[in-house]
Amino acid sequence: STLLTINARDYIFYTDWAWTSFVIFSISQSTMLAVGAVYYLLFTGVPGTATYYATIMTIYTWVAKGAWFALGYPYDFVAVPVWIPSAMLLDLTYWATRRNKHMLILVGGTLVGLSLPLFNMINLLLVRDPLEVAFKYPRPTLPPYMTPIEPQVGKFYNSPVALGSGASAVLTVPIAALGAKLNTWTY
Numbered sequence: 077s078t079l080l081t082i083n084a085r086d087y088i089f090y091t092d093w094a095w096t097s098f099v100i101f102s103i104s105q106s107t108m109l110a111v112g113a114v115y116y117l118l119f120t121g122v123p124g125t126a127t128y129y130a131t132i133m134t135i136y137t138w139v140a141k142g143a144w145f146a147l148g149y150p151y152d153f154v155a156v157p158v159w160i161p162s163a164m165l166l167d168l169t170y171w172a173t174r175r176n177k178h179m180l181i182l183v184g185g186t187l188v189g190l191s192l193p194l195f196n197m198i199n200l201l202l203v204r205d206p207l208e209v210a211f212k213y214p215r216p217t218l219p220p221y222m223t224p225i226e227p228q229v230g231k232f233y234n235s236p237v238a239l240g241s242g243a244s245a246v247l248t249v250p251i252a253a254l255g256a257k258l259n260t261w262t263y
Contacts, residue, residue: 078132084108088137089155092210094200101157102193109159109192110185113166117180123171130163149213152204158195162188 081087084104086097113126134156141154169184203209 078112078129078136080112081105081108081133082136087133087157088140089157089196089200089203090215091153091155091203091206092213092215094155094203094206098193098196098200101196105157105159106162106189106192109162110166110181110188113163113188114177114181114184117166117170118177121175123167126163126166126170127160130159133157133159150209152206152209153213155200155203158199159192161195162192165191 084107086093086101087105089097089101109126109130113129116125116129117123137154137156141156144154145151165187166180166184169187170180173179173183200206
């Protein structure tokens with residue numbers, strides 16, 4: 077079950093790609109936490125196994141964070157995901173539904189799907205200056221298409237495309253209002 081979660085795309089938030097991987101992480105990790113933990117719960121029949129499972133994942137990630145830190149990357153380069161509160165909700169659901177596996181899957185899966193992205197968004201908001209860390213310490217393992225590009229501030233504003241799109245956006249509102257007014261007139 078732990079391998080399922082690790083292999084379900086990104087299971088660590090690296091600062092240089094954290095907000096993009098957040099979307100993928102939210103889908104894959106909430107699914108894998110629910111699937112793996114429900115399997116554990118139904119197999120063992122012991123409430124608390126989901127929290128145990130999430131704790132193992134958290135420890136794995138802290139080890140990975142320590143490895144990157146040992147390589148000279150800053151402490152904030154890896155943000156450890158928050159699995160444990162969602163797993164606790166799953167355990168609570170298992171206890172509350174009297175081991176009814178269908179309600180466990182339905183209610184527990186919904187709670188995990190709703191809570192895991194929320195906890196992790198709060199977690200990522202607390203990372204100190206992610207852009208600076210991303211550009212100063214790019215990961216050597218990133219493929220070229222995922223390498224962060226320094227923002228080109230100011231270049232877009234001088235382009236004819238920007239001028240045309242801005243002008244059309246500004247002119248659309250009065251033209252639409254005029255059209256609505258013309259439509260109400262009686263001839």
